[in-house]
Amino acid sequence: MSALRPSIVELELPLFAANTGWRLAAWLAACLAVTLLLTASSLLIGTSSLETSFGWLLNPDAQSSVILWQIRLPRTVGAWFAGALLGLAGAIAQGVFRNPLAEPYLLGSASGAALGVTLSLLAADASLGGLAWAGKLGVTGAACIGACAAIALTILLSRGVLATASLLLAGIVVAFLLSAVTSLLLLSKPDVWRAMQAFLLGNTGFLSWSSVGLLGIVFVVCLAPAVLLSRGLDALSLGEDTARSLGLSLPMLRLTLLGVLSLATATAVGQVGIVGFVGLVAPHLVRETVSVNHRQLLIGAPLCGGALLQAADLVSRWIVHPAELPVGAVTAVVGGIYLVLLLWRRNRHE
Amino acid sequence: MSEALACRDLSVGYGTRTVLDGLSLEIATGLWTAVVGPNGSGKSTLLRALAGLTTPRSGTVSLQGRALQAWPRRERARRLAWLAQDSGVTNLTAAEVVGLGRFAHSGWLAHRKSEDDAAMRRAMLATGSLPWATRRMTTLSGGERQRVLLARVLAVEAAVVLLDEPTAHLDPPHQEDIARLLRDQAQGCGVCMVSAIHDLSLALTADRLIVLGAQGLVGHGTVREALAGDWLSTAFRTRVDIIEHEGVYLWRPALAPAASVRA
Numbered sequence: 001m002s003a004l005r006p007s008i009v010e011l012e013l014p015l016f017a018a019n020t021g022w023r024l025a026a027w028l029a030a031c032l033a034v035t036l037l038l039t040a041s042s043l044l045i046g047t048s049s050l051e052t053s054f055g056w057l058l059n060p061d062a063q064s065s066v067i068l069w070q071i072r073l074p075r076t077v078g079a080w081f082a083g084a085l086l087g088l089a090g091a092i093a094q095g096v097f098r099n100p101l102a103e104p105y106l107l108g109s110a111s112g113a114a115l116g117v118t119l120s121l122l123a124a125d126a127s128l129g130g131l132a133w134a135g136k137l138g139v140t141g142a143a144c145i146g147a148c149a150a151i152a153l154t155i156l157l158s159r160g161v162l163a164t165a166s167l168l169l170a171g172i173v174v175a176f177l178l179s180a181v182t183s184l185l186l187l188s189k190p191d192v193w194r195a196m197q198a199f200l201l202g203n204t205g206f207l208s209w210s211s212v213g214l215l216g217i218v219f220v221v222c223l224a225p226a227v228l229l230s231r232g233l234d235a236l237s238l239g240e241d242t243a244r245s246l247g248l249s250l251p252m253l254r255l256t257l258l259g260v261l262s263l264a265t266a267t268a269v270g271q272v273g274i275v276g277f278v279g280l281v282a283p284h285l286v287r288e289t290v291s292v293n294h295r296q297l298l299i300g301a302p303l304c305g306g307a308l309l310q311a312a313d314l315v316s317r318w319i320v321h322p323a324e325l326p327v328g329a330v331t332a333v334v335g336g337i338y339l340v341l342l343l344w345r346r347n348r349h350e
Numbered sequence: 351m352s353e354a355l356a357c358r359d360l361s362v363g364y365g366t367r368t369v370l371d372g373l374s375l376e377i378a379t380g381l382w383t384a385v386v387g388p389n390g391s392g393k394s395t396l397l398r399a400l401a402g403l404t405t406p407r408s409g410t411v412s413l414q415g416r417a418l419q420a421w422p423r424r425e426r427a428r429r430l431a432w433l434a435q436d437s438g439v440t441n442l443t444a445a446e447v448v449g450l451g452r453f454a455h456s457g458w459l460a461h462r463k464s465e466d467d468a469a470m471r472r473a474m475l476a477t478g479s480l481p482w483a484t485r486r487m488t489t490l491s492g493g494e495r496q497r498v499l500l501a502r503v504l505a506v507e508a509a510v511v512l513l514d515e516p517t518a519h520l521d522p523p524h525q526e527d528i529a530r531l532l533r534d535q536a537q538g539c540g541v542c543m544v545s546a547i548h549d550l551s552l553a554l555t556a557d558r559l560i561v562l563g564a565q566g567l568v569g570h571g572t573v574r575e576a577l578a579g580d581w582l583s584t585a586f587r588t589r590v591d592i593i594e595h596e597g598v599y600l601w602r603p604a605l606a607p608a609a610s611v612r613a
Contacts, residue, residue: 015445015470017484098438231458235450237440238502241403246506247427247454293442 024300027290031303035080038310042076043068045318070209078207078271079313079327080306081215083278085222085268087305090279091286091297092226092261095233096254097164100287104265104279107154107167107258108174109147113269115178116146117199118185121192139199140211144270150174151262161254164240202275202328204313211271218267222260223302229253230295237294275328277335278305278312284342353415354379354510354542355400355430360409362392362399369395372409373567375560379509382536382543384553387562387585393546394435396562397512400544401432413510427454431506435514435546437499444490444498445483448474451505473504476531492519500528504535511535513545517552529555550582550601554592561585573599 089104097106120142123130134142155161157170186193198205232253235243244250268275282305286297309327312334316325353376360373369392377383385393398404400411402418411418413430421429431451440447451473452466462470474480479497487495496519503511516532517525529552536543536557544560547553559576561568563585569576576582577599582590591602606612 013480013483015467015474015483016443020484228458231450231453234440234442234446235453237438237442238447238450238499239434239436239438241398242432242434242437244403245401245427245430245432246450247424249423287441293446 024290024292024296028300028303031300031307034307035303035310038307038314039073039076039080042310042314042317043072045314045321074209074212075204075207076310076313078212078215079204079309081212081219082204082207082268082272082275083282083309083312084302084306085215085219085264086275086279086309087282087301087303088219088222088226088298089261089264089268090281090305091283091294091301092233092257092264093279094283095236095294095297096257096261097168098237100284101280104261104268105175105274105276107171107262107265108150108178109262109265109269110274111175111178111182112150112153113143113147113266113274114196114200115182115185116142116144116149118182118192118196119146121195122185122189125189125192139206140270143199143273144266147266147269148262150178151258151266155258160251161258162251198326199273200328201326202273202331204272204309204316204327205324207271215267215271218263219302222264223298225256226260226298227295229257230293230298233257233294233298272309273326273328275309275312275331277331277339278308281335281338282308284339288342353377355411355413355544357400357411358409360396360399360411361407362395362404363407368407370399370406371566375567375570377542377544377560378558379542380536380540381557382532382545383558383560384556385544385546385560385562386548386550386553386582387568388564388587391562391564391585392566393562394514396560397432397514397544397546401430401512402426403432424454424457427508428506429508430510430512431503431508433499433503433511433513433516435518437495440487443484443486444479444501445470445474447487447498448479448483448501448505451502454506469505469507470501473501473507474498476504476535477501478527493521493524496520496528500531508541510542511544513543515546515548517547517549525549525552533557550590550592551599554599554601563587 086104090102093102093104093106094100117139120134120137120139124134154167154170154174157173158166161167186196232243232248235246235248236253240250283297283301285304286292286300290296290300292300309331312330313327316327316330319325355377356375358374360370361368362370373396385396387393395404399406402411413421413426418426448470449462449466452462452469456463456466471480474483477497477500479494479501482490482494487498490498496516500516503513513532517528520528532543532545533555535541547556553559554573556573558571559573559581560570561576561581564587568585569579569581577592582592589604591604593600593602
């Protein structure tokens with residue numbers, strides 16, 4: 001008898017497990033709860049030694065009110081959005097490149113942003129006209145433009161978005177090239193170099209309500225198309241040819257998602273500098289805790305990334321209180337340790 | 351019986367290497383056609399070209415009498431399904447993978463309709479993969495995974511199905527299951543099944559053979575024609591012995607069992 005002949009019992013088998021929806025919902029709810037908790041805690045912790053009590057929170061004086069509503073709240077909300085953008089960008093990068101080690105900066109955006117900021121700082125340093133120009137653009141604008149230019153250069157070098165390997169290679173080349181240029185430019189200007197460090201290590205200290213608004217708008221603009229195209233990423237996980245044979249337009253999928261990736265990364269880098277590891281770790285954390293398809297991953301990774309950057313921001317303010325650490329240093333240490341643990345656990349399983 | 355898939359003067363190559371040169375075929379519907387030939391003879395290349403995944407240097411491929419490029423992408427994907435030799439590692443569940451076969455029917459946003467569910471269920475029942483529908487692909491064995499991927503191809507419910515080595519990595523009894531499935535689908539559902547098959551004995555159970563050699567097409571016809579013309583020996587450029595045993599064709603290795611066994 002053939003093993004392929006179905007039994008009567010088989011005819012009733014379900015296609016999808018009934019409990020997957022609930023597990024995912026519980027996980028997302030946990031993420032949101034953590035976010036709310038972190039938001040509340042971050043209102044209480046900061047450089048200025050305010051009375052940290054909930055009574056003070058409810059009844060602040062004028063100065064505390066400014067610190068609370070104009071500095072701490074936009075900072076933590078902005079950190080969430082920036083982390084969410086990085087988480088989303090990381091999930092997209094890992095899906096598009098079919099590589100769990102892909103991360104938001106792999107198209108050279110970080111080095112581009114650094115060069116953009118360097119150029120604007122040097123221009124401000126050099127002449128009055130440059131100062132006016134750089135002032136108008138701001139650090140965030142310069143970073144964003146630099147990141148976009150670097151990604152455009154990468155795509156130009158690899159002559160399109162279709163060949164994965166050449167795209168990755170071009171990204172590495174552009175990253176190295178722009179970093180070298182940045183280093184050369186900074187070599188002669190130690191004071192500019194010091195200002196650059198704040199940006200290079202990632203910094204949530206510049207966040208204001210206007211940046212929160214920008215981050216929020218970009219987040220919505222990026223999340224919608226990514227989730228709509230998530231089925232394409234599922235198909236792509238079976239291989240490029242299989243995806244094409246299923247009737248998928250690979251260039252359309254790639255171009256749209258790389259556009260989203262670039263926009264998300266450039267915006268995040270512009271607002272909080274080069275924060276490492278969040279974009280890499282957030283999708284991993286989601287996949288490790290709940291197994292997911294891409295639609296679930298693209299929703300989960302931003303929630304996770306947001307909470308991660310908020311937490312890192314909190315730690316960076318609290319650990320050397322009343323001073324502050326650059327948030328990028330915190331994410332690098334925590335993210336690095338997490339990846340090493342992951343590696344150890346994998347090795348032990350094998 | 352009519353042709354579902356045809357190519358005329360098809361030439362395909364990579365760089366300076368020409369893999370297929372001026373190949374013309376008409377593949378009938380309702381039959382299982384096995385593509386056989388030595389490594390590097392262009393079995394995969396032929397299937398990829400027929401599926402429209404490789405742009406030929408010259409020549410045309412037509413699906414149901416219409417040039418492959420003239421079909422709108424999604425309409426073509428509803429009529430022609432293709433199974434890769436190696437699929438990527440995916441985190442999806444078996445049913446999610448099979449559901450991707452319905453992409454050309456439902457598109458980006460669509461919620462699964464009842465007919466999608468029915469097609470998925472039929473395909474998974476036919477391949478015997480329904481019991482592990484809710485399991486992750488990463489937790490399945492090689493054979494189980496292959497059945498899920500086969501169900502993915504069948505779920506498209508295409509008129510033409512191209513499969514690149516669907517029996518690779520499977521143990522012989524399961525290879526036979528797959529062969530039976532291909533035959534049933536071709537004859538029972540009137541599908542044009544074309545598969546590259548490495549195992550000669552298995553390939554000889556097909557309705558038609560396409561025999562490829564280093565010099566291109568050796569022959570296209572029934573198994574009887576292939577044996578009468580000794581196409582396999584020509585293709586493999588060495589003596590290929592096929593014996594008939596109780597109505598079953600078997601490839602007979604020339605190598606005798608080891609001396610230690612005979613003693």
